[in-house]
Amino acid sequence: MSFRPSCDPLASSSSSNTWSPLVQRLEQEQEQRQRQQQPRGGGTMVPPSQYGIKYAVHIISSHFGDLVAKVCECLLRRGPLTHRNIVRFMEISASQVKNCLLVLIQQNCVQAFSVEHPGGDEDESRRSTEYMAVFDNIIHRMRFPKFVAVVSQELDKECVELFQGLLQHGRLTLEKMIDRAKSGQEDCPAQDATRETLSKLINARFVERCPDPEPHLSPPSEEEGRARKRTKFSKVAAEPQTIEERVLAAAAPMEAKRFLTIFHTTTEEDGQKTECSFPGVGEKRKCDALESDKELGSDGSQVLWRVNVQEFMHRFRHKACVENVRERLDGGAAVALNAMLETSRSMEKKVKTDNAGPLTINTIYEEVMKGEAGRAMTLDHLRASLVMLGCERGTDESYQIDLKNIIELAQNEEVESVVLKRYGREAYRIFRLLSKANRLIETDKISSTAFVDKTETSKILFRLWKDEFLHMEKVVVTGPRQTQFLLWKVNKSTLWPHVLDEMYHAALNLNLRVAYELEKENELLNLPIEKRSGPLEKRYNRLRTVRLLLESSLMKLDDAIMLFHDF
Amino acid sequence: MKGFLAKILLNTMSKRKRPDLKVPAPYMTEQEKILYNLIQSKQDLGIWSWDIKRETSLPDNVVDKSLKSLRSKLLIKEVVNVQFKGRKHYLASEFEPSSEITGGKWYNDQGFLETEFINFLKDQCLKHIRNLKIATVDTVANAVRRSRVLKIDCSSQEIGDIVRALVLDNDVIEMRSNGLGEFASVPTGRMCYKCRRSPDAMKEPRVGVMAWIPCGVCPRIARCMPGGTISPMTCEYYSKWLDF
Numbered sequence: 097m098s099f100r101p102s103c104d105p106l107a108s109s110s111s112s113n114t115w116s117p118l119v120q121r122l123e124q125e126q127e128q129r130q131r132q133q134q135p136r137g138g139g140t141m142v143p144p145s146q147y148g149i150k151y152a153v154h155i156i157s158s159h160f161g162d163l164v165a166k167v168c169e170c171l172l173r174r175g176p177l178t179h180r181n182i183v184r185f186m187e188i189s190a191s192q193v194k195n196c197l198l199v200l201i202q203q204n205c206v207q208a209f210s211v212e213h214p215g216g217d218e219d220e221s222r223r224s225t226e227y228m229a230v231f232d233n234i235i236h237r238m239r240f241p242k243f244v245a246v247v248s249q250e251l252d253k254e255c256v257e258l259f260q261g262l263l264q265h266g267r268l269t270l271e272k273m274i275d276r277a278k279s280g281q282e283d284c285p286a287q288d289a290t291r292e293t294l295s296k297l298i299n300a301r302f303v304e305r306c307p308d309p310e311p312h313l314s315p316p317s318e319e320e321g322r323a324r325k326r327t328k329f330s331k332v333a334a335e336p337q338t339i340e341e342r343v344l345a346a347a348a349p350m351e352a353k354r355f356l357t358i359f360h361t362t363t364e365e366d367g368q369k370t371e372c373s374f375p376g377v378g379e380k381r382k383c384d385a386l387e388s389d390k391e392l393g394s395d396g397s398q399v400l401w402r403v404n405v406q407e408f409m410h411r412f413r414h415k416a417c418v419e420n421v422r423e424r425l426d427g428g429a430a431v432a433l434n435a436m437l438e439t440s441r442s443m444e445k446k447v448k449t450d451n452a453g454p455l456t457i458n459t460i461y462e463e464v465m466k467g468e469a470g471r472a473m474t475l476d477h478l479r480a481s482l483v484m485l486g487c488e489r490g491t492d493e494s495y496q497i498d499l500k501n502i503i504e505l506a507q508n509e510e511v512e513s514v515v516l517k518r519y520g521r522e523a524y525r526i527f528r529l530l531s532k533a534n535r536l537i538e539t540d541k542i543s544s545t546a547f548v549d550k551t552e553t554s555k556i557l558f559r560l561w562k563d564e565f566l567h568m569e570k571v572v573v574t575g576p577r578q579t580q581f582l583l584w585k586v587n588k589s590t591l592w593p594h595v596l597d598e599m600y601h602a603a604l605n606l607n608l609r610v611a612y613e614l615e616k617e618n619e620l621l622n623l624p625i626e627k628r629s630g631p632l633e634k635r636y637n638r639l640r641t642v643r644l645l646l647e648s649s650l651m652k653l654d655d656a657i658m659l660f661h662d663f
Numbered sequence: 664m665k666g667f668l669a670k671i672l673l674n675t676m677s678k679r680k681r682p683d684l685k686v687p688a689p690y691m692t693e694q695e696k697i698l699y700n701l702i703q704s705k706q707d708l709g710i711w712s713w714d715i716k717r718e719t720s721l722p723d724n725v726v727d728k729s730l731k732s733l734r735s736k737l738l739i740k741e742v743v744n745v746q747f748k749g750r751k752h753y754l755a756s757e758f759e760p761s762s763e764i765t766g767g768k769w770y771n772d773q774g775f776l777e778t779e780f781i782n783f784l785k786d787q788c789l790k791h792i793r794n795l796k797i798a799t800v801d802t803v804a805n806a807v808r809r810s811r812v813l814k815i816d817c818s819s820q821e822i823g824d825i826v827r828a829l830v831l832d833n834d835v836i837e838m839r840s841n842g843l844g845e846f847a848s849v850p851t852g853r854m855c856y857k858c859r860r861s862p863d864a865m866k867e868p869r870v871g872v873m874a875w876i877p878c879g880v881c882p883r884i885a886r887c888m889p890g891g892t893i894s895p896m897t898c899e900y901y902s903k904w905l906d907f
Binding site for chain 2: 480486510512517518528529545550595604605606608612652653
């Protein structure tokens, strides 16, 4: 008896021999098209999506008002612009634009930079200042409570208070921090205490020096040439960066300076305040009008400090990996992974590190024993857990783990969960088949491998394709009879941004619903407590429950947004 | 259910019946002979009526009439092609349709999936994988055979199809053996399977964050916007979710 082809997606079947070379050709052509379509200067930073921008604008609007939000939106949609162009596009006064930019720069949501524009035949080149919205920092504003929670767990109350001040004000000099701590008292210990508190935050990498307020960008051709230069050690030229990446890289302080805890303060006796220093704590955010754009930069003599978001992203990424492993495997594997990540965190240069390790078994075991959960773990149990994690083992019993793979698995689970809830179990099986195969598969093969009736398979595939979960290609085979085959694939390079955009949309909706529920019960909220009795108290309790549910859902959804955007 | 029970209780049928040589062949017209020879040449794969018309170049009404006559003489039979259920597919009577046409063990005579049989096999395989802790397709197939729960023989390849369906259901994890620890009994590089969760755990996979909120499961999210026909303020799903 002849059997139907194996359900192993990688196994070729006799019935598909006629078109499998065609499928391979199609895939190769598709990959070529994707490479050609990549924007010049691809880099790794993806421009924000439609709902990403709407969500970011909503955050700015809630925190700083509509005018600042509109300036921010202009920069997010149009890219970096000069002050003059912003005024032109916004059709508001120059001073209003300037004030909005000041607020956004103060809060690390905009980064200024200068560029040289080559002149014409007889004109000299001229330099102008442009302003670029930093989308990531805007979204990070929703995570401030999570940052505070991390600092609370590790440092003392004074550190938390200082840290909250930095979150509130965006960036502060040591002097401003001392003023804030003193609250008007002439107190020497306050100065030392603040310095010590700031040192603790810097040493823990929770706080960093602010970037250069206005770095200069060389013309793109020079920088691209340097980036593309082949050395004898590299086989592939480095990918040119996007303008956003170039600006942030140019602005970033040197690693040696970034966490340098040498403080310089100017007191009222020693120094003079400049005419255009950053607004003091508690003052209104207004500057005297000056013609030059330099007023929008900081005073170079005073070091500005801000929250180091990268450290928190590292920690959240590690936490997400550990929780995924705990749920997918078991507690022992989670303890082993946590130990590896704690040990290797200081060595990680960037958030999206592919691997953790290699680390020797003894190093990992030392770290495991520090935690309560690991004290009962034997060395053999640890070895078994490391094997279960799929760690690569070196000759000296060192272990390395692929973090990128764990993140991908977590992302897959998130999307598969949506498919299951939205389209049902059969669609879930079909989607998982295509996701695992990572190549084009024909309808009949999907039907037979996933054990879904063929008619139902076609309906499900079309629904998923219509909602942009799947990519579809048609193959027409000419012969005695012309036959059309439909091939399907999960294309993560387009699907993941689509899912992320839906998450931004959902986050925006949660925010809007909270605002709507509070607005609806505005009168009830303004009532004194003693007047809230009977049905009013019931409504108040309902409102409290609703708000808790919506806001906690938003925090959880933010974890999923980080999974797709930041990790 | 009838087909499912048949697979559990009966033996598989042979591919081809021997023609009874003592019964003389019924009379056929010239057109009927052309059609019968063509259908017989296709053996157990059979042929679609449209293809018959194309290959013989006979007028449609002649083909239809001849096919009806051949059927009444029991020389040919119509079968369901599982891939194209709406098509009229013909086989010579002495042949049994191949699994390419019927779909094999997984389909009934009407061309529909034997869902109950498949689910039964899945439960059996899951039970054996749970008992074995770490299993390969071969060890699961042997365990199913030893249990004698099926009267028909399922090959390792067919059991493999079922096990891989369990992977798609996320009931079972597949991984390659590295020969260490719990994989010590499995040769390095061999694909093996492990239950994803304990029998007491919930049947459904963990619900993701996005799937937990109304927007995550909404099929109309693309059309949702403030002030629109569908908006977070007027959303029915939200209202039900917040109905305390």
